[in-house]
Structure formats: C-alpha cells, structure tokens
Amino acid sequence: MQAAHFPSGFLTSLHQAPGFQQDTFTQTHVNGQSPTSIRINPFKAIPVPDVQPVPWCANGYYLNNRPSFTFDPLFHAGCYYVQEASSMFIDYILKHIRNDEDALKILDLCAAPGGKSTLISSVMQEDDLLVANEIIKTRVPILTDNLNRWGRANVVVTNNDPKTFSALKSFFDIIVVDAPCSGSGMFRKDPAAMEEWSEANVTLCQQRQERILADVYPALQEGGYFIYSTCSYSYEEDEAVLDWLCEEFDVETVRIPVPAEWGIVESQSARHQAWSYRFYPDQVKGEGLFAACLRKKESSGYLSNYKPKTQKPDYKEIDKLKSYVENPDQLHFFKLNEDWLVIPKVHKDSLNTLQQYLYIKKSGIRLGKMAGKDLIPDHELALSLLVNKNMFLQTELTYEQAIVYLRKENLNNLSAESKGWSLMMYVGQVLGWAKLLPNRMNNYYPKEIRILSTQSAKGGTLTDSAE
Ligand SMILES: C[S@@+](CC[C@H](N)C(=O)[O-])C[C@H]1O[C@@H](n2cnc3c(N)ncnc32)[C@H](O)[C@@H]1O
Numbered sequence: 001m002q003a004a005h006f007p008s009g010f011l012t013s014l015h016q017a018p019g020f021q022q023d024t025f026t027q028t029h030v031n032g033q034s035p036t037s038i039r040i041n042p043f044k045a046i047p048v049p050d051v052q053p054v055p056w057c058a059n060g061y062y063l064n065n066r067p068s069f070t071f072d073p074l075f076h077a078g079c080y081y082v083q084e085a086s087s088m089f090i091d092y093i094l095k096h097i098r099n100d101e102d103a104l105k106i107l108d109l110c111a112a113p114g115g116k117s118t119l120i121s122s123v124m125q126e127d128d129l130l131v132a133n134e135i136i137k138t139r140v141p142i143l144t145d146n147l148n149r150w151g152r153a154n155v156v157v158t159n160n161d162p163k164t165f166s167a168l169k170s171f172f173d174i175i176v177v178d179a180p181c182s183g184s185g186m187f188r189k190d191p192a193a194m195e196e197w198s199e200a201n202v203t204l205c206q207q208r209q210e211r212i213l214a215d216v217y218p219a220l221q222e223g224g225y226f227i228y229s230t231c232s233y234s235y236e237e238d239e240a241v242l243d244w245l246c247e248e249f250d251v252e253t254v255r256i257p258v259p260a261e262w263g264i265v266e267s268q269s270a271r272h273q274a275w276s277y278r279f280y281p282d283q284v285k286g287e288g289l290f291a292a293c294l295r296k297k298e299s300s301g302y303l304s305n306y307k308p309k310t311q312k313p314d315y316k317e318i319d320k321l322k323s324y325v326e327n328p329d330q331l332h333f334f335k336l337n338e339d340w341l342v343i344p345k346v347h348k349d350s351l352n353t354l355q356q357y358l359y360i361k362k363s364g365i366r367l368g369k370m371a372g373k374d375l376i377p378d379h380e381l382a383l384s385l386l387v388n389k390n391m392f393l394q395t396e397l398t399y400e401q402a403i404v405y406l407r408k409e410n411l412n413n414l415s416a417e418s419k420g421w422s423l424m425m426y427v428g429q430v431l432g433w434a435k436l437l438p439n440r441m442n443n444y445y446p447k448e449i450r451i452l453s454t455q456s457a458k459g460g461t462l463t464d465s466a467e
Pocket residue numbers: 087109110111112113114115116117134135136139162178179180181208212
C-alpha cells in the first residue's frame with residue numbers, strides 16, 4: 001500500500017494532530033502488521049500465555065500468531081476476548097480513577113460488540129453495576145452474547161438512544177462514551193475503512209459525538225467521571241470535543257500519568273488544556289486510539305425516590321432455585337414471564353429504577369424456567385460465574401467433541417452413565433448444556449451462536465497457539 005492510497009486530504013488534516021509523525025505513520029501503513037492481542041477473563045482461570053503482556057492492561061497479551069478463534073472452545077467459554085491492544089487502555093484509566101471503597105454504577109453508552117464492557121466487567125467489584133447500552137437493535141445480541149460468556153451477574157444490557165439516559169439524573173458514577181467516529185485509527189487493520197473517510201464525515205461525526213455527550217451528561221453524578229474515546233486521529237473528533245465539553249459544562253480535566261516508554265502521546269486541547277492520550281500505530285504496539293477522562297463538578301439534580309410496586313415473589317420456587325447457584329442469599333430472584341433471573345441484592349433498587357426508563361435486554365443472569373420440581377436451565381446460567389456445578393452432571397469433552405458440540409451437532413458416541421442435565425465442559429471450562437438420555441444426548445447449545453463455519457476444525461486452543 002502506498003501513502004497515496006490514503007483518502008484525499010487525510011494526511012494534511014492530521015498536521016494539527018498532536019504527536020503525529022507523517023513519515024513513520026505512513027511507513028507503518030505500508031509495511032506494518034497489526035498485532036493480535038487478547039484479554040483474559042480473570043474470573044475464568046486459564047493458564048496465562050507465555051507471551052508479551054500489553055503494558056497498560058493487567059490481563060492483556062500479544063499473541064505471536066493469529067489462531068482460528070472460532071475453533072477454540074475456550075473462546076466460546078468466555079475465557080478471553082480478542083481485543084485490539086490500544087483499546088485496553090480503558091483498564092488503565094479505570095484503575096487510576098477508581099476508589100476501592102465505593103460501589104460504582106458504570107454506564108458503557110456505546111457498547112456493542114462489548115470490548116470495553118467485558119473489560120469493565122473484569123475490573124468491577126461485586127457491588128458495582130455495569131449498564132451496557134447499544135442504540136442499534138441488531139448489534140445488541142452480540143453485546144449480550146459476549147457479556148453472557150464473560151459470566152458476571154452485576155450487568156444489565158439496554159437498547160436505548162443516549163437521550164433516554166438524560167432522565168436518569170445523576171445515576172452513574174462513571175460514563176464511558178466510546179463514540180462512533182470516522183474510524184481512521186483502524187486504517188492499518190482494515191484498509192477498506194479508508195473508503196468511508198472524508199472531511200465532511202469527520203464534521204458529521206463531531207456533531208454526533210457532541211450530541212451524544214450532551215444527551216447523557218445529566219446521568220452523570222457530581223464528582224463522577226466521563227471516559228471519552230474514539231478510534232479517530234482527527235483533532236475535531238478528539239481534543240476539540242473536549243474543549244467543547246469544557247465550554248458547555250462544568251467539567252475538569254483528569255491527567256493520567258503514563259510512562260514515556262509506552263509510546264503513548266500525551267496531548268492537551270488548545271483552548272482548555274484538557275489532557276488526553278493518543279495512540280499511533282507507529283509509536284505503540286496497537287492501532288489508533290484517542291482517550292480522555294473528565295470529572296463533572298456540578299450536580300444535575302437527583303432522581304425521585306419513586307419505587308414501582310413489585311409482584312409478590314413465589315418463595316417456594318425461589319427455595320428450589322437457590323440450590324442451583326452459588327451464594328444464593330446475596331441474590332435477588334425475580335421472574336420475567338416464565339423465566340427466573342437473579343441479580344445481586346445490592347442492585348435490586350437500581351434495576352427497578354432502570355426498568356422505569358430503559359428498554360432492558362439482559363438483567364443479571366437468566367437461570368431458566370421451572371417445570372414442575374425441576375429447572376430447565378438457561379445458557380446464561382451455564383456460562384455464569386454463579387452456577388453451582390455440583391447440582392448438575394459434568395461431561396468433559398475432547399477437543400474434537402467440543403467442536404461438534406459447539407456446532408450444535410449430536411455427540412452419538414458419548415457413553416453417559418447417568419441421565420439428566422449436564423454441563424458440557426472443555427478443559428474444565430463450561431461451554432453450555434446438554435440433556436443426557438439413556439441412548440443419546442440432546443444438545444442445548446443456542447443455535448444463534450453455534451459455529452457455522454464449514455471449514456474443518458484447526459485443532460488447538462489459545463494456549464497452544466501462543467507458544
Ligand atoms: C466504537 S463503537 C463501540 C465499540 C465498543 N465500545 C467496544 O469496545 O466493543 C461505537 C458504537 O456506537 C454505536 N452508535 C452509533 N450511533 C450512535 C448514536 N447516535 N448514539 C449512540 N451510539 C451510537 C454503534 O452502533 C457502535 O456500537
């Protein structure tokens with residue numbers, strides 16, 4: 001690829017971008033390769049690969065090659081997420097601003113497919129709550145699937161326009177806005193993205209970013225933090241948006257100290273000297289990213305204490321359900337149509353509030369339906385961190401059997417000694433459910449997420465390919 005393949009006006013427009021070095025930047029788009037990186041789920045322990053760590057993220061690693069993730073059962077079990085390394089910087093910001101004593105309500109406003117949400121979910125304490133929102137309905141299932149795989153119960157997924165959040169006055173302590181942008185930071189990884197770029201689109205993106213921030217601003221509480229990021233190098237979508245925020249609202253900049261050897265460019269906006277962090281692919285081992293953190297100084301008022309009437313719970317059913325989960329006394333059990341769900345008790349009131357305003361697509365963990373005395377378990381329960389494995393059969397699969405299971409095909413040669421609901425596992429990690437019957441098994445892996453690729457499985461897991 002030659003420099004001339006950049007969209008017209010692109011390089012010139014970056015001359016005002018802090019830290020931009022045209023020669024090396026162009027060179028890396030001609031010769032450079034995008035590194036492959038993953039982030040491990042700290043709650044689903046798998047051996048840490050013996051590879052280079054991502055310096056700004058505790059669970060991030062660069063792989064030496066790119067394995068076929070589709071054919072790695074550990075990927076489907078939610079043991080890791082494939083994420084571009086620069087994006088993992090949000091981990092570093094969160095650790096800098098977090099005070100371990102306070103329980104936090106965190107909103108990830110532009111969340112699909114779930115890279116930042118699974119990252120936030122990794123650093124959350126038990127009494128924190130994450131609301132992961134995605135405006136585009138068709139992108140919600142991928143977000144929900146990724147968070148189901150990650151397994152934590154203190155997560156709610158919503159499908160709302162940012163302006164809906166303005167009603168939730170001062171509800172959140174941290175709001176992450178990973179804004180839709182003109183996407184130049186992905187040019188090296190995805191050269192086709194260059195075709196979409198134009199100066200006019202940068203302006204449109206900037207207007208949309210400002211609108212999103214203004215819409216959600218009332219939902220941030222006084223003293224709370226905005227984390228704003230884009231994968232655009234354009235000053236208009238980055239530092240200029242920070243200056244606009246400083247002018248329109250009562251916010252202050254937060255400086256995050258970063259070691260010089262990481263290669264991150266620390267920048268300040270022209271008018272209000274707001275601090276921010278720029279990642280250029282010729283200077284860091286990752287793709288383009290812009291990130292900043294701002295603190296809100298004023299209050300937007302408070303939510304009323306209105307509490308909706310809730311249905312009287314069916315205590316008999318709840319007693320039966322308690323045996324299927326770990327630490328049941330810390331959980332609030334509730335029903336949606338026929339399905340039973342749980343969320344940590346500390347979030348019961350928050351969930352009631354969210355339900356008044358938002359269109360909720362996932363709340364906590366869906367356990368399943370009761371059929372007589374027994375539970376028909378949901379896939380969410382299998383992948384969650386709170387499933388009581390001792391209540392179910394457990395079937396350990398070979399690599400080949402795991403792939404057949406993940407394709408939702410039947411494993412005819414399984415010699416099951418007992419019958420009933422079984423957790424289907426690979427190297428001790430849960431993949432989903434099957435019902436074992438005397439002569440066969442019923443595969444309950446959700447068809448929407450089964451492996452569709454017709455290629456033959458290329459054996460190996462993350463740990464093999466990292467070596
Ligand atoms: C950069 S992507 C988010 C990536 C995600 N945070 C992650 O780490 O996986 C931006 C998201 O914003 C959503 N989006 C598009 N237009 C939007 C709008 N007007 N308001 C809010 N979100 C929007 C897109 O659907 C997309 O999912």
